[in-house]
Amino acid sequence: MNSLSVYLTVAAVLFSLGLFGVLMRRNLIGMLISIELMLNGANLNFMAFNRFLAPEPAVGQIMALFIMGIAAAEAAIGLSIILALFRRLRSINVERAQRLRG
Amino acid sequence: MMKWTLFTPELYYVAVASVFFLCSLEKKADPRRLYRWAVILAGVGLAVTVACARMEGFLFFDSYKVDLFSQVFKIFLALGMFFVTMVCSELYGIEPRKHAEFYFLLSICTLAMMMLVSAVELLTIYIALELSSYSLYLLVPMRHRADEYVETGIKYFMVGATASALMIFGMSYLFGITHTTYVADIIRKLPEVLNQPAAVVGLLLALGGFFFKQALFPFHIWAPDVYQGAANQVTTYIATASKMAAAAMVIRFVGMSTGQSEVFIQVLVALSILSMTFGNLVAIVQKDIKRLLAYSSIAHAGYMLIGILCMTQRGYSSAVYYALAYLVMNFACFMVIIKVAPDGHNLQIKELAGLHKRSPLLAMTLMLALFGLAGIPPTLGFTGKFLVFAAALEKGYLMLVIIGMINATISLYYYLIVIKAAYLLEPVREYGPVRVDPWTRVMSAALVIAMVYVGIFPDRFVALAEAAVSVLP
Amino acid sequence: MTAMEFAQFPILSAILFSTLLALLVILFIPDDRPKLVKQVSLGFAAVGLALSLYVYFAYDPHKGGLQFVERVLWVKSLGIYYFLAADGINVPMILLTAVVLFTGVLTMWELDKRVKEYFALTYLLVAGVYGVFMSMDLFFIFVWYDVSLFPMYPLIAIWGSTRKEYGAMKLTLYLLAGSALILPGILYLWAVAGGTTFDLFELQRLGFDVQVQRIAFVMLYLGFGILAGVWPFHTWSPVGHVAAPTAVSMIHAGVLMKLGAYGILRVGMTLCPEGLVYWADLMALLATIGIVYGAFVGLAQTDLKYVIGYSSVSHMGIVGLGLSTLTVDGINGAVFQMFSHGIMTALFFSAVGYIYDKTHTKMIPELGGLSKTMPKASAFFILAAFCGIGVPCMSSFWAELLVFISAVKTYPLRGILAVSGLVVSALFMLRVVQKTFYGEKNPKWEHIPDVPLFLASPRIILVGILIFYGLFPRLILDIIQSAVVPFVNSL
């Protein structure tokens, strides 16, 4: 069963779980974690395609590598914004952030 | 070997970014001096970009393509950057000690978007896009005394991160189905496999990232909050320059399907209609002018998409023209907002009351810009809409055009409300005259003339846009 | 910029750009010199009038066809031409515009609020009107059409009266909603024709499929029809007229509404004759309803301007009816009616304007007996009312005559109904005249001076024109006919 579809399914599950987390978690850090999950789903996709379909095995790996780098940067920026928010609101609950609306 | 001269504008902006990075290390940077330097550097940047407009060639093993299309958008970006630095003379939205970083991030963002419009390889596109997004994520929460708007940054970030995750997920499908990351190769291979769901879904999700930048429905959700919550200058930048790159990329990506998939076009039509309608409807009830413009930008993304989804040369060129029009008109609006609210607060529509007395020039600029956004001749906004609709009708999308025009009528309503405030309402309390420095006067006059001139004599600009899109595969 | 075809002095451009020049000049006059603004405005209006008169006299009805042609390629890739020309239909319209502008400027001579902006916007508006009446290129027709619409908003909302913001908003949105149908219609025709030209006559030569014509004609008819006050899309008209300041009402009802009818004729009927034939029945029905309905509703109004507004609906119905007959007589009459209604309604509003300026009311029950205090001012309104009733020897009589003759011929039942509308219109006009001007002297208005000669001059001009063309209708009808005959033959 070590086939492309399995990997794609696993990736889809990871991605959807991440998405679910983003939609549902109130803890901003929890949301960030969920986004990391989504990126991992994409990563897994790249690696799977790389393994089963792609002509050049290096390309998918490089893709995944850079996505990791981006994820790191994203985490850094996300966390810093979350911390900045925390310093103002004394909370990292996303539901507190709903003053702008309509 | 590589012709590095092709890379001149980008290198120039790297240099600019370094300059401001160095400034940020300074103990105490004088905001006025920084402003002057920023204007000069941005102006030179515009000149450099224009000077490089006619260059063509490939860089970095074909992952970076310099052609008229990208150069035109680079000019738009440089123009946007220049515009935004111009209105930074009263940068009260940002803490004075962070001004250097502000300019730094602005240059980086511009640089990233310049790379974005030239990039023809998925990874490059992705990274460039992320770079520009990150700069903006950071610019948004920089607002001074932003207690009320503190949530903006996190909203922007979360939506952006989600959208970019969707995008990279879609790109992975594109990679999977076409086995390549080069746009040119994808365009070659995609039509064969377009009957596969993954191909179109990959394309659509990948487009999501740019739709996010463009604030197209359903990726628009950040726009109102961010427009309202960011400092006025930052909003200006987001509303003008950052839309340009997104438009270019949407053109590039939509072009991948080469009009082969009927369903894909229908989805784009639906998105465009939803975007126009949603944006215009919600804009009606807005009180904050920046928020109003946010919704209007959602609607305009829909109009622009009409041109793009035609997938013809005429359609793309109309979208390019529309992008230019949008840049100029939107900037004119924001310039007025910034000048009327020099302390950087968020301007309510009713605060514009009596603007025609407080500053006739600004009032006129605003009126013309809003009429332009509403698509009323003889402004360039009208010409843009006209071209877009012409392209759509050439493909026979009559209903789409009618819906677009009805939407334009709806939009006129809220633009008129703003104009009414500026021209008709008597101010509730005395606001005092608006301080308009000579530069702003020149700028206003130039904008007014540009809006009318390009609207009346569109020939050369249309030709330019057509030449630009003619290099697209 | 190729293909310059300036046969002679570009007189039409001169008229068009004189208004834009006026706009610019006015913008650069300092705020504190309102008198100068007015003088400059009047000067430019006079120049425009003189040039229009030149066009009117220089136009050769025996030769017919397009004259004073100016044609320059404007946007190459779309096939847009800067194409000005005039034929027998345009010439009266241009003249009408010039006259109404001139008298409108005179009528607003006592304006003291934001004078500069007012006249600047007026000139913008008029530039649009001229543009539509001169352009023979669909793109430019649409551009000028919109240019003529949007100044209405500030003009009404700033200088207006009763419910001005509501009226302005309603009018602007409604009319621009109309243009939301015109643009797709125009572009549709352009695209079907291959997307190479917006030149009206080239498009006409290319011809269209019947199905295309039917679709396009509906859009054009509805779009332009809204501005022409076609029932049931007329409700903006009374509301807008009531809200608008005097001269704006004059220009609006006098000229702008004609744009709609002109658009139907020039764009819709020229390009979609088959579509017109298909929809003519419905057009005639709507027009007839408009004629009768407008008169009846006018009967119930208590605001003078509402009355005029509804009379405009009724009279524009006559134009629509004439157009829908597709006969030379009918279209002759329709165009003639466009001209005479323009003059007449300008006279109406001008007369009401003076009364309103002095009494600050236009409610009929509050007025009454005005003829005693201001006989001259009243006389103008009464004369306009006579013209509205269709009294012979005033120009609109001829127009109505032609329209009704051809209407009865083409659509007997609707024609008879429309003719019967004349009784109602007589009833409601006379009722207004009676209630407003007749009766005992009203002590409230005793102190009001009668209109002095200078302020009366616009009305004198308008009355003069009405009667002049009423006595010598051929002077204008021959010109109109020179365009209508080939037009109908080409259908």
Next chain:
Amino acid sequence: MSGSFVIDSLAHAVFWVVVGIVFAGAALAVFPRNIVYNVLGLILCLTGVAALFLYLGSFFLALMQLLIYVGAICIAIVFAIMLSRPLHLEVPKRRMPKLAAGIGAASIFFAAIGAVAWKTAWKPAAERGADWTITTIGHLLLTRYALVFEVISLVLLVAIIGAILTTGFSRRLSS
């Protein structure tokens, strides 16, 4: 043959175990309301993904996954948790409508991409290289992806500056 069969089936079994770990980690990262569990779940999940990378033939990426994700990102998150909200505070209750909406939207999406993944006839490339060496990756990084390589440094620079800027620590001692 039997040896390879055993190894194969063992590998197969381990593969499913790894998939189970990934799922478990993901679930742990998303569902519990305690943020610390989430981080631990994330770590678990990422490690599982690293293992999957091994299955997909890239030892290098698996290593990178552990280094960057587990080593850097998760630590950063832990620090953020420590800097932000006191852990002992009561976690707010879940709201059912939001939960339902979230589940609905996410499952639509899952169904959609699952269907896409399954319905698409994935075709391998005509010519497939087998060059899995790190050398090639390094070579590509310095040639074809040189621009990206440069830009990611910019990204990281922006991230660093941004993090400092946003959290309010100024590099200037004056403030």
Next chain:
Amino acid sequence: MMWLPHDPVLSAALACATLPFLSMAVILIFTRPYQRLSCAISVGAITVCLGCALYLLITLRHAPAPVEYQWAWIVSSDMVIPFGFLLDRLSLLMLTIVAVISFLVQVYSIGYMHGDPGFSRYYAFQSLFAWAMMTMVIAPGMLQLYIFWELVGLASYLLIGYYYEKWSASQAGKKAFVMTRLGDIGFFLGIITVLLGFGDLGILHMNHAAQAGDIHPAVVTLGAILIFCGVVGKSAQFPLLTWLPDAMEGPTPVSALLHSATMVAAGVYLMSRIFPFFAASPDAMAVALIIGTITMLLASTMAFVTYDIKQVWAYSTVSQLGFMVMSLAAGGYFAGVFHLTTHAGFKALLFLCSGIFIHEYHTNDMREIGRGGGRKLTIPMICMTVGALALAGIFPFSGFFSKEAILGVLAEHPNKLFLGAGLLGAAMTAYYSFRLIFFILFPRSTAEEASHHEEAHGHGDDHGGGHHGHVFWAMAWPVMILATVTLVLGFFQNELQSYLLALEPASHGHEAVEHGGHGVGHYLLLVTAVCLAVGGVFFAYLEFGWKKATQEGFLRKFPAVETLFANRWYMDHFYRKALDLLVYCGFTNVFTRNDRRVIDGGIDGICRFTVGGGRAVSFLQSGMLQYNLVLMVAAVGVLVLVFAL
């Protein structure tokens, strides 16, 4: 004006068709403040016109064929509407009548309107009236006739509502205009019918073609009946007759003009103008005959009960017009025109005389005038009696001759009912006209019938007091001239007949009757008629003139009938009700509501709906990040599903 001198006939016609208009324009534009000058201009113009008319009459009296001048007024497709002059015997006769009466009335008005603040305006309108009427009379085509016909209506509107500050006056003007308009719609449609069915609106062509049977009979009938609608409106025939009595609100000279030679005469003139056309359709003739008869009888009954001096004459006009219509409809072309002529004379006389009384006593009530000593104004009294005698058809006054001619025609009609009606009408005419005369001649000082009929609402002629000499004489001269005319005109019956009929060859049967109508039956009829008239006068004397008379009238014994008559057979009520019900409460109300609520409300509703939609949709942007994200993800999911499935 190069073409002017060449042809004196044309110049004269042109003068008639332009001078009064110019005079009006000059007065209105320039000489309004100068009353005497205005008056002089107007009277001067009409004098010239009179001269021209007489010149034309004399020059062309033996012309073998009608003289026609035409210029294209408008040209549209193949339709040419000419402006021009048709100078034949009928039009010249009528032109002269109009000119004479207009001239006399204008001269009379110098006295009557003396000192009125709107003196100039009055003369301007008079000029307009004269212009419209004269140009109408000599119109060569139906459209020109229609155009000036309308202008006549306009002029009468202006003159009836001359005292516009009086509500009833403006009301009466409006009523006159709208009611005649109602008839004119028919007229207009009739013209269009002829135009479409025949293609030529030249009066001579129409007449010839209709006689020759070149026009489809249905077209003729339809056209004739529709055109007759115009006659009904203009000449105040049943059922559109109620405007004419109200039209008394105008100054009395205006009434004189209106009732004799212009407004109402226009209708009958039209009928005689296209008489051959009418005659070609027996159905139309029958309709006209019935209408005329009804009108005549109805109007007479109304005249029985009114005390307003002008109203009596007004009703008498209506009934005499009915007579004329009857005559024409019965085929009596000459009789009708002759009666039109004589009637113009004596009716103008009657009104002008009444005007003098009214001017003197400031009241319209004949009893008041009588009590005030009306008989002391000898000249007017005599003249009025002359007029009344003519009206009653007593020998040798002009009315006698014309009425006899009409009765002669009616006698020829197969249905003798009409003759009976005619005779009855003659008797009634005599009764009510002398009722008036006796009221003034034999006043009763007691006011026993206090305010039973409040007809005489205060008249508007409240200018200057007692009559100055020249004022009185300005009024008296025209009256005396008219009285003379009334006396002598009847004796010119044969001359007139031969003049008029020379052009109308005695080819069609009815005319032959008139030529050889002096048989035994005719004399019998003559005697009967005179007896009836004298009987009417005598009956009136019994009731009003005799010393012991109660001056109550026999109708007092039938109060119901009296009320019916006094209320004009409730026709006004009917119209009022119909107008209220149908127009004001009906269409107007429904349409206005529809306009406000449905159409405008619909538009506003759409706008409100849009704004409301904006408000509703704006809840999507809830501010809660995750709700928005749900929206986004769900939308993307749905889009992806579209492709996946």
